[in-house]
Structures are given as C-alpha cells and as structure tokens.
Amino acid sequence: MVKTNAVHVYGSRKNSIARATLSPGTGRVRVNRMLLEHVEPEMSRLRIEEPIRMAGDLAKKVNINVNVSGGGWSSQSEAVRLAIAKAFVEYSKSEELRKHYLEFDRHLLVADTRRKEQKKPNTHGRARAKRQKSYR
Secondary structure, three states: OOOOOOEEEEEEEOOEEEEEEEEEOOOOEEEOOEEHHHOOOHHHHHHHHHHHHHHHHHHHHEEEEEEEEOOOHHHHHHHHHHHHHHHHHHHHOOHHHHHHHHHHOHHHOOOOOOOOOOOOOOOOOOOOOOOOOOOO
C-alpha cells in the first residue's frame, strides 16, 4: 500500500462549499478541473491567489485541486481561498504561516458564518423594511 500525504479540507461561505485536495506536486492549481489562470472574473482569481502567494515556496511543491459548488461567484471564491489556506496550514503544520494568514485576513482560516436575513411576514421587500405609518 502506497502512503500519500494528501490533505483534504473544506471551506464554506454562504451557500458555497469548496473541497480542496492538496498533494505533493509541481505547483498546479485547479478549480473545478480548470487551471487557475482561466478562472473568471479576474477579481475572483485574485482573491483565490492570495493564500497561494503568501505560502511562498510551499506553493511550488504541491498541487491543489478544488471542487466548489453552490452560491455565486463571489462566495465561491471566498470558499475556495478559505479551503486553500486551511489546506496549506494543515499540510505544512507551520504556526508561522498560520499567524501570517490570521494577521493578513482572519477569514483566510476562520469561516464567515453570516447569512442573508430572512424577509419578515407583512413587510415590503427587504428583511427590515416596514409599512410606512401615517399619523394624519
């Protein structure tokens, strides 16, 4: 039996769930079987690249495959970056990298649990919008 030291981690944001697999390799990053260079929109790609750039040389020694589903493009990119950062920390077991991520942005390692507030009955449109009162 061959032992591989692959790391499986998940990250979530709103309705998006990203499952990342980090294994020894050549630095290839794939999101839904697509190379990271081809991910659109560009803002999403830049957000995903943040934890990879901060990892430095470690990023060139591993391959990362991420499957993400649910939600919109913004929450998907947030879920992917969370999964990648958690995978790097678990793979390297480096407390220094963990501190570096937390100082840069806490949401690289800690999931943001906020959700959309539900619309209330007998109100107009949004969650907190109420009927206007007239006193005359």
